[in-house]
Amino acid sequence: MLQIHNTLTGRKETFEPLTPGVVRMYVCGDTVYDFCHIGHARSKIAFDVARRYLQYRGFKVTFVRNITDIDDNIIQRAARNGESVQSLTDRFTRAMHEDYANLGVMPPDHEPKATAHIPGIIAMTQTLIAKDYAYLATNGDVMYSVAKFADYGKLSGKQIDELRSGARVAVDEAKRDPVDFVLWKRAKPGEPSWPSPWGEGRPGWHIECSAMSFDILGSRFDIHGGGADLMFPHHENEIAQSCAATGDSFAKYWMHNGFVNVDNEKMSKSLNNFFRIRDVLASGHVRDPEVLRFFLLASHYRGPINYSLVQIEQADAALSRLYNALRDVEPSTQVVPGTATRQFEEAMDDDFNTPDALAALQSLATELNRAKHAGDVELASTLAAELLRLAGTLGVLRLSPMTFLQKAAATGSAESAAGQLSEAMIADLIAQRVAARQARDFKESDRIRKLLTDGGVILEDQPGGVTVWRRQ
């Protein structure tokens, strides 16, 4: 039985979808005004894996991930760049799609944009006003009246009174209560806006997710996810809006992923300590985006994960071991679930324990290597198929082994790329070395090996005089 840690209750619960066999999930996406960093990647990959595993378990999954394409940050950034909001958000939406595709994140079934759901947002705001959960403030904004919602704070474990007294930000005078938040924001001159019953304006941040999830998934669905920093106030406010507007209970399970840290501190835009996905992929330390994905899966999604070069290298080594195991094996077309599958499923059933699941893959690789060692081709072939199936559920081992092992780490700069040995140069040197070996000139043979080793290329002399290479 699949267990999911539900933020709402603070414990693991057996997963039971509202409709048997069907899972509807909504994950908070990004605000598109800059490139995505590794923290974004972690969240996307965590929920991508959850989605894939639910499918592996036979559920029909509807996966929604929104794009926030209008908010204060976007407006500011566009103004600063001297470009239109649309041009800015289009640009970064494309970049985001590129980054996530690179990392093997499956495209969502629905990817709603806030600006495409203005009618739904307005409708929900009207409902909230009609039900007296919202009011038109003196400054023209529409506010949500937090005190009217009895369960407010349930998700994040906060008390309204403490929020009031602990307010660290200057209180907006237009609010009747310091904890109230904006549903609809009146436009200032020159700002992008949409007509509404309260004049020209734009949606507040939180309402879009309530409106879009309602439009696509309805008033109640199975899983709502996002980064732990969204728990409060974003998700708390979503609950307040949605439950008040629809009278239904909104998401059944709430999942939150932990942060990516740098030097033990949260990676964030405001701390300016973030690493962009594309920069890391082009850093010259990552031979394939799968390495980054693997690294992010090597820790449990709810805990913190520290980003460092050493860890990227370790991820590369661990992943390479799996690829090495798959070399020279023809996977059978049929998968026979063995002990590794059992361990894998137990791990994933336990709140998507990917580190434990990866351990199952490593153990499977050991079994596979043993089979190869013993010359049991049939067993090796069966185990390889099992390995590929399980790895596929995590979105790794998508390349052919030699493609991965021979891939050079991408670099952003031309000169460092030029410093890498090209495949033609490698082939040439290997040919020279083969000739030297045939002539029993081992001094020359070793000289060439050293040359290649220094260039990060490792040679493997196989029986029969064949030499294969791979990159370190």
Added chain:
RNA sequence: GGCGUCGUGGCGGAGUGGUUACGCAGCGGUCUGCAAAACCGCGUACGCCGGUUCAAUUCCGGCCGACGCCUCCA
């Protein structure tokens, strides 16, 4: 200040009331002209102090330390 998470061997990182995590790195062996990959073997870790227990890294209490949310943020 309020709420919360965490502290595991050289590094990373699961997990458990008493028998192996797993990977990387390291050491020894097999194989190899030399290597590599792989296989075989090796590490007796669980912040500190108490308590419960036949038994605690695992439960309880305290302490110390790190981090997070309370403000835009995945």
